[in-house]
Amino acid sequence: MHEHGVTWVTGAPDLVAAVRSAKQFLTYVASGPFQYAVAEALRLPDSYFEEFRADMRAKRELLAGGLEQAGFTVFRPAGTYFITTDIRSLGESDGFAFCRALPERCGVVAIPNAVFYDHREQGAPFVRFAFCKRASVLEEAASRLKGLAA
Known part of the structure; x- marks a missing residue:
């Protein structure tokens, strides 16, 4: 295996599957090129980050409100751009089946x-x-998701 972007491994299928899972969840992207971007970002004024945080909070609240109106139980995050929801309040219990059907049901996608x-x-x-x-986009998604509550 190589740590800089290109990864390869050979072995028994069950071992390769285990390595592939570890690679997927431990090294989501190769981070080397981002170091230059981070260095540039550190030079930005505080106002940039304050505006960014305010924008993300507003977007979180926009989508969270739409999800609640659609009938989801919503867990508001404090430090990510993903909102986790509980689908049992919609009479659902299988996140995989729910997520596979969601695009056809209302044109929105989610991750189980x-x-x-x-x-x-x-x-x-x-x-x-x-x-x-x-x-x-969030407003449109919230509007489309409202049909699930019916």
Whole structure:
């Protein structure tokens, strides 16, 4: 295996699957090129970061409110751009099935949280939505999701 972007491994299928899982969850992206961006960002004025935080908070509240109106139980995050929801309040319990059907039901996508659990059944009723989008996209998603509550 190589730590800078290109990864390869050979072995028994079950071992390769284990390595692939570890790679997926431990090294989401190769971070080397981002070091230059971080250095530049550190030179930005505090006002940039204050405005960024305010914008993300507003987007979080916009989507969280829409999800609540649609009938989800919403867990507001403090430090990410994903909102985790509980779908049991919608009469659902299988996050994988829910997420597979959601685009056809209302043109919105979500991620089943169970993919992040060692014991997938524990994460089954939870799905997450990203709010790092334009406000107009979030407003449209909230509008489309309202149909789920009916």
